[in-house]
Amino acid sequence: MNALRSGIIGKIASAISAGRAGESPRAMSATIFFYIVRETLFSFFIMFLFFFAAFFINNILLMAQDILTRQVPFHQVAMLMLFSIPQVIALSAPFASLVGTLMTIGRLTTDNEILVMLSSGLSYKNVFAPAVVVGLAVSVGAFFANDVLMPVGSLEFRRLYRQILVSTPALEMASNSVIRFRDTVIVTGDVVGDAIGNVLVFDRTGDGERRVILAGTAALTDDGRDGLSLDMTRAFVHSSREITREDYDYASASMLRYWVPQEDIIQHMMSITPREMTSLDVYREIQRQRANLALRIADRQNRVTSAALALEETLRAGPASGDWNRRSAQLAALEREVQTLDNVRRDRTLALYRLELNNKFSLPFGALSFVFLAVAIGLMVKKNGGQVGLVLGLIISIGYWALMLGGQVMGQRMGTSPFWSMWTPNAIVLGLGSILAVLKVFVR
Numbered sequence: 487m488n489a490l491r492s493g494i495i496g497k498i499a500s501a502i503s504a505g506r507a508g509e510s511p512r513a514m515s516a517t518i519f520f521y522i523v524r525e526t527l528f529s530f531f532i533m534f535l536f537f538f539a540a541f542f543i544n545n546i547l548l549m550a551q552d553i554l555t556r557q558v559p560f561h562q563v564a565m566l567m568l569f570s571i572p573q574v575i576a577l578s579a580p581f582a583s584l585v586g587t588l589m590t591i592g593r594l595t596t597d598n599e600i601l602v603m604l605s606s607g608l609s610y611k612n613v614f615a616p617a618v619v620v621g622l623a624v625s626v627g628a629f630f631a632n633d634v635l636m637p638v639g640s641l642e643f644r645r646l647y648r649q650i651l652v653s654t655p656a657l658e659m660a661s662n663s664v665i666r667f668r669d670t671v672i673v674t675g676d677v678v679g680d681a682i683g684n685v686l687v688f689d690r691t692g693d694g695e696r697r698v699i700l701a702g703t704a705a706l707t708d709d710g711r712d713g714l715s716l717d718m719t720r721a722f723v724h725s726s727r728e729i730t731r732e733d734y735d736y737a738s739a740s741m742l743r744y745w746v747p748q749e750d751i752i753q754h755m756m757s758i759t760p761r762e763m764t765s766l767d768v769y770r771e772i773q774r775q776r777a778n779l780a781l782r783i784a785d786r787q788n789r790v791t792s793a794a795l796a797l798e799e800t801l802r803a804g805p806a807s808g809d810w811n812r813r814s815a816q817l818a819a820l821e822r823e824v825q826t827l828d829n830v831r832r833d834r835t836l837a838l839y840r841l842e843l844n845n846k847f848s849l850p851f852g853a854l855s856f857v858f859l860a861v862a863i864g865l866m867v868k869k870n871g872g873q874v875g876l877v878l879g880l881i882i883s884i885g886y887w888a889l890m891l892g893g894q895v896m897g898q899r900m901g902t903s904p905f906w907s908m909w910t911p912n913a914i915v916l917g918l919g920s921i922l923a924v925l926k927v928f929v930r
Contacts, residue, residue, distance in 0.1 A: 515612055518603065522590070522616040530586035530620065533879075537578035537585075542571075558650055566650075569643040572635035579628035580849060581886075584856035585879030587617050591864025592871025600865065614861055614923070621857035628850035633765050640762035667746055672716075681705055685718060687744060697725045699744065718742040760842035768843045775836045786827040793820040832901055841897045844908035852886065855912040859919030865926050886911050 591613065594600050603612055661677040675684030687699040701718035721742035726734035760768050797816040800809045809816070859882070860875075867874050889911035897907035 518612050519616050526590045526620045529589045530582050533585040534582035537581050541574045541577050569639040572631045572639045576632035579624050580853040581883040583624040583853035587860035588864050588875035588879040589872045591861050592867040592875035595867050596871035617857045617861050621854040624853040625851045632850050637762050695725050699723050716744040760839045765846045772839050782830050786830050790823045793823045840904035844904050848908040852912050855916040859915050862919050862922035
C-alpha cells in the first residue's frame with residue numbers, strides 16, 4: 487500500500503514538474519484535474535449505490551412487499567418498482583456527491599497528495615475546480631432525473647397502479663389508514679382480509695349534503711365496473727346541509743351498503759400532484775392559480791366592503807333604523823367575510839406548488855452546494871481520510887435531510903416563504919463550506 491501511494495505521489499509530482507516547465511507557477515494542471523475527477527467519480531459511484539440501495543429498500547421494496555401480499559402478479563410489481571427508480575436517483579445523487587467528495591479529498595489529504603501539490607507551487611484551485619465540475623455534473627443529472635424522468639415514471643406508475651387497484655380493490659384498504667376519493671374520505675381501523683373494523687366515512691352528496699357514517703365493521707366487495715362497496719354493520723349516519731348545519735338528520739341501521747363508484751377511484755388515482763409535473767408545468771400552474779387567486783381575492787374584498795357598508799349604514803341610522811336589531815348579525819357576517827378573505831389570501835394549494843417548484847431545483851443542486859463544504863472538511867482531515875469522510879458525510883446528510891423536511895413542514899403549515907423553506911439548507915451548507923474554505927486557504 488505504501489509503495490502504491492508513493493507511486494501515485496510520484497506521478498503527481500512528475501505531472502506538476504512537467505506542467506511547470508511551460509506554465510505559470512500556480513497554474514492548473516490538466517493531469518491532476520482529471521486524476522481528482524476520476525477519483526471523485528469513483529467514490530461518488532460507490533456512495534450512489536449505497537444511498538440508492540437505502541432509499542430503494544425503504545421506499546420501494548416495502549411497498550412491493552405489501553402489494554405482493556395482496557396477490558398482485560409479480561411482473562406488475564416489478565414494473566411499479568421500475569417506474570419508481572427515477573425518484574430514488576434524484577434523492578441519492580446529491581448525498582452521494584457529498585460523501586464521495588469528502589472521502590476523496592480526505593484520502594488525498596491523509597495520503598499527502600495535497601501536500602505534494604501545494605509544495606510544488608500549485609494552488610487549492612487544483613482541488614476545488616475538479617470537485618466543482620463533478621458537483622455541477624451530478625446536479626444537472628439529478629435535476630434531469632427529478633424534472634424529466636420522475637414525472638414520466640410517476641404517470642406510468644399511476645396508470646399501472648390504477649389497473650392493479652381495479653382488479654385488486656383490497657389494495658387501498660390498509661389497517662388504520664385514510665383513503666381519499668373525489669368527495670369521500672374513508673378512515674379504517676384494523677383490516678383482516680376483506681373485513682374492516684371501526685369504519686368512519688365523510689362524504690358530500692350531489693345536492694350539497696354532508697354526511698358522516700360510522701360502522702362497527704365493514705366488508706369490502708369488488709363490484710366490477712360499478713366500483714367498490716362497503717357492506718357495513720351497526721351503522722350510524724348523520725347528515726346536514728352545508729349552509730344550515732342546525733338542520734340535520736340521523737339514522738341507524740344494522741346493515742348498510744356504501745358505494746364508491748369506479749370513476750371516483752380512477753379520478754383519485756389519476757390526479758396529478760405538483761411532484762409529478764415538470765418544473766415548467768408547475769410554473770405554468772402557479773401562474774394560472776395566481777390569476778385565479780387574484781379574482782377570488784377581489785371578489786372577497788368586495789364582499790367585505792359590502793358587509794362593512796351595511797353595518798356602517800345601520801350604525802349611522804341609529805335605533806330608529808329597522809335594521810338596528812340586526813347589527814350584531816351584521817358584525818358577525820363582517821368578521822366571517824374578513825376571516826374568509828384571510829384564508830383565501832393564504833391559499834394552501836398555491837403554497838404547495840411554490841414549495842415543489844423550489845424543491846425541484848434546491849435538492850438536485852444541493853450537490854453543488856455540498857462540494858465547498860466537502861472539500862473544506864476533507865482538507866482538514868489528519869488521518870484515515872476515507873473513513874472519516876464517510877462518517878462525516880453520513881452525519882451531514884442526515885442533518886441536511888432534517889433541514890429539508892423541516893423547511894417543507896414550515897412552508898406547508900406555518901406559511902413561511904417557499905423559497906427560503908427549500909433553499910435555506912443549501913444556503914447553510916454553502917455558507918459554512920465557504921467559511922471553512924477561506925479559513926483553510928488563507929488562514930493556514
